[in-house]
Structure formats: C-alpha cells, structure tokens
Amino acid sequence: MTSINSIQDALYFAFQREHWAELRKSVPLTLSQTELENLRGMNEKLSLDEVTDIYLPLSRLLNLFVGSKQQRGLVLDKFLEQQTTPSPYIISIAGSVAVGKSTTARILQTLLQRWPEHPKVDLVTTDGFLYPLADLKRKGLLQRKGFPESYDMKMLVEFISAVKAGNKEVLAPLYSHVTYDRRHDEHQAIRQPDILILEGLNVLQTGLDTPIDTRRPFVSDFVDFSIYVDADESLLKQWYKQRFLQFREGAFSEPESFFHHYSSLTDDEANAIAANIWDTINGPNLNLNIQPTRERAHLILQKGPNHLMDKVLLRK
Ligand SMILES: Nc1ncnc2c1ncn2[C@@H]1O[C@H](COP(=O)(O)OP(=O)(O)OP(=O)(O)O)[C@@H](O)[C@H]1O
Numbered sequence: 411m412t413s414i415n416s417i418q419d420a421l422y423f424a425f426q427r428e429h430w431a432e433l434r435k436s437v438p439l440t441l442s443q444t445e446l447e448n449l450r451g452m453n454e455k456l457s458l459d460e461v462t463d464i465y466l467p468l469s470r471l472l473n474l475f476v477g478s479k480q481q482r483g484l485v486l487d488k489f490l491e492q493q494t495t496p497s498p499y500i501i502s503i504a505g506s507v508a509v510g511k512s513t514t515a516r517i518l519q520t521l522l523q524r525w526p527e528h529p530k531v532d533l534v535t536t537d538g539f540l541y542p543l544a545d546l547k548r549k550g551l552l553q554r555k556g557f558p559e560s561y562d563m564k565m566l567v568e569f570i571s572a573v574k575a576g577n578k579e580v581l582a583p584l585y586s587h588v589t590y591d592r593r594h595d596e597h598q599a600i601r602q603p604d605i606l607i608l609e610g611l612n613v614l615q616t617g618l619d620t621p622i623d624t625r626r627p628f629v630s631d632f633v634d635f636s637i638y639v640d641a642d643e644s645l646l647k648q649w650y651k652q653r654f655l656q657f658r659e660g661a662f663s664e665p666e667s668f669f670h671h672y673s674s675l676t677d678d679e680a681n682a683i684a685a686n687i688w689d690t691i692n693g694p695n696l697n698l699n700i701q702p703t704r705e706r707a708h709l710i711l712q713k714g715p716n717h718l719m720d721k722v723l724l725r726k
C-alpha cells in the first residue's frame with residue numbers, strides 16, 4: 411500500500427515553520443491596534459509570532475491566487491465580449507473538532523480584508539447546516555453530531571452554489587452552541603463578498619459513500635482553495651477537554667444552555683465526560699470521516715503542542 415508520507419511527497423511542497431515564515435517577504439503587518447486587539451480578544455492564547463510567521467505568508471499566497479482568478483475573469487469577459495457577474499473566491503477550512511478551524515478562519519478573514527483588491531471577506535461555518543435538534547433526535551442522530559449524516563448537505567451545496575453564482579443575497583442558517591441547535595430567530599446574509607471563507611469539518615467530504623440517489627455535487631466543486639488544519643489526535647483530545655472546561659464557566663453556565671447541568675461539574679467529572687465524548691463521537695468521526703479527506707486539501711497546516719504550527723504542506 412502507498413504510505414501517507416509518499417502520497418504527501420508526491421502531492422505537496424513541504425515547509426518547516428522557519429522556511430515558510432520567510433515567504434512572508436515584504437508583506438507588512440498592516441493590522442491596526444484595534445484589529446490586533448480584536449484578534450487577541452477572540453483568543454488570548456494566540457501569539458503574535460503565529461500571525462507573522464504563519465498567517466502573513468498565507469495571506470500573501472492567497473492574495474496572489476485571488477488576483478490570478480480575477481485576471482482569469484477579465485480574460486473570460488474579453489473572450490465573451492460581455493461583463494460576467496463576479497463570483498466570490500471561495501476558501502474552505504477543514505479539520506477535526508477543536509483543532510482551531512474557526513480561529514484560523516477569523517485570523518484569515520482579518521488579514522485578507524486588509525488587501526485593497528478584496529476588502530469584503532465573509533465567514534460562514536457549516537455548524538448552521540447541522541439538522542435542527544428536533545430532527546436529529548427524531549432520526550436517532552444525537553450521538554452522531556458532526557458525522558456526515560447529521561448535516562443537511564443538500565442545503566449546504568445549494569447555499570454555496572448560490573453564493574458562487576454571484577446572487578445578490580444568500581442566507582445562511584446560524585448555529586447556537588448554547589442551545590445546541592440551529593437558531594430560529596436569525597440568519598446570516600451573504601451579499602456578494604469578494605471572498606467567502608467556509609469553515610467546517612465536512613467541507614472536503616464527497617458523500618460518495620452514500621446511496622447513489624442522494625449524491626450531489628461536492629462542496630469542493632465550488633471551492634477555489636481548500637485548507638486542512640491538522641494535529642495529532644492526542645493533542646486534539648487535550649484541546650477538546652480544555653475547551654470543554656472553559657465552556658463550563660461560559661456557555662454551559664447560561665440557564666438556557668442545553669448543557670446547563672454540566673456547569674456544576676468538578677474538574678475531574680468534566681474531564682471524564684469530555685474524554686468520553688471524544689472517545690465515542692469526535693475521535694471516531696475524525697478517524698472515519700475527517701482525516702481521510704486531508705490529502706484533498708490545497709494546503710495542510712500541521713500544528714504541534716500549544717497550537718503552534720510546525721509544518722506547512724502546499725499542493726504542487
Ligand atoms: N492559534 C491558536 N492559539 C491558541 N489557541 C488556539 C488557537 N486556535 C485555537 N485555539 C483554541 O483551541 C480550541 C478550539 O478552537 P476553535 O474553536 O477555533 O476550533 P474549531 O476547530 O473551530 O472547533 P469546532 O469544530 O468544535 O467548532 C479553543 O479553545 C481555542 O481557544
């Protein structure tokens with residue numbers, strides 16, 4: 411059997427952190443003090459070195475790719491002798507539960523909107539496309555949240571297709587980590603951004619393992635550049651447990667929280683419950699459905715301890 415290492419050697423240029431950091435070239439850290447504070451505010455553990463060493467080179471690369479897509483649009487307009495509807499550049503971010511997809515997505519959004527060529531960058535998470543809680547209960551899927559069958563993939567593909575088509579306004583459903591359910595009161599409106607970042611553990615999945623009559627285009631058919639955030643499972647489980655402990659003080663403590671009963675747990679009890687959720691839901695989902703999609707990504711970001719990136723793999 412071909413090993414993962416030889417597949418990666420064939421498909422990707424590999425960069426150690428120091429080498430990747432040099433590819434920032436002359437991109438200045440143009441963030442204003444407020445933007446920097448906002449980034450730190452959303453995650454006080456995020457180090458500034460991570461932004462300069464990892465994310466600035468990445469924003470430079472993405473700016474070049476978006477520019478080449480915009481050029482291609484001009485070529486098409488010339489060939490067709492008409493002005494075509496601009497289509498947003500779509501970036502997807504995949505990876506395990508708790509790997510830091512939404513943090514990565516928010517850093518990229520902040521950095522990419524600084525470029526004058528693409529100031530409007532929207533961010534959508536696929537959490538909103540989980541079936542509503544009542545449907546999951548009815549289908550017996552409460553212990554399968556995050557598995558492919560827990561998402562309304564038809565709705566997700568229709569959404570991304572409408573955004574890609576350049577529709578004036580497309581609505582995305584929103585998810586609440588407090589009620590553990592889709593929000594019924596509010597939507598997110600996407601109005602012809604220059605770039606859309608779509609973040610979720612399922613964005614590289616194909617549905618090819620489902621019955622033939624339920625197959626549809628893949629999310630990746632609409633994506634211009636895909637990123638997979640990777641880390642060893644031992645680290646992921648640790649990060650999941652840490653976040654579960656944080657939630658106990660935050661989201662779980664709100665009276666309307668689905669997990670309100672967790673808010674009074676001791677550290678040991680909370681750790682044991684989080685470890686169990688990992689071992690029975692998120693770990694198996696990672697191994698069965700998420701990790702196998704990794705080598706479809708255009709870029710793999712490999713994290714080590716403390717969320718520090720130690721290797722970057724870029725498709726040849
Ligand atoms: N670059 C980083 N530096 C430090 N901590 C981080 C970083 N990225 C993520 N974290 C922490 O790791 C945990 C998971 O992050 P995040 O919520 O971004 O993950 P996610 O992959 O979007 O998770 P989910 O799929 O469950 O929504 C959080 O506690 C977050 O604070």
Ligand SMILES: CC(C)(CO)[C@@H](O)C(=O)NCCC(=O)O
Pocket residue numbers: 507537555556557611687691692
């Ligand atoms: C919403 C998802 C599926 C993905 O972000 C995840 O955070 C989740 O709720 N997983 C189910 C098991 C758990 O509570 O972690």
